[in-house]
Amino acid sequence: MLTGSFWDFLLWIFWFYILFACIWIFITIIFDLFRDHSLNGWGKALWVIFLIVVPFLAALIYLIARGKGMTERELERRGQAQSEANRYIRSVAGTSSPASEIESAKKLLDSGAITQAEYDSLKAKALAG
Incomplete structure (x- = not known):
């Protein structure tokens, strides 16, 4: 069966x-x-x-x-x-170019969202590549 x-x-x-x-x-x-x-x-x-x-x-x-x-x-x-x-x-x-990254960081700095030191750090990273 x-x-x-x-x-x-x-x-x-x-x-x-x-x-x-x-x-x-x-x-x-x-x-x-x-x-x-x-x-x-x-x-x-x-x-x-x-x-x-x-x-x-x-x-x-x-x-x-x-x-x-x-x-x-x-x-x-x-x-x-x-x-x-x-x-x-x-x-x-x-396409993220260093210039656009620096521009974005500058806008954040101008709006007060980041400090000058953070802006300098972001700028250095953008220029480094």
């Missing part, structure tokens, strides 16, 4: 994996369809209908016919996301 239930459990895990993989593939294809700017609305609609009517055949044909384009669109999307992240990081980090 224990052996039968073990194999039933393994079979259940296998079918769950297959179901999960199929859902993942269908979602990936649908996302790719709507990200593709070269395909018109009718083409997208026909692919979606094809995926609904004969899902496994449609997915197989889509991956064979448009797989290279899927990769190119994904690489382009990742490149754009990386460049946007780099641009944001540069804008937040800013």
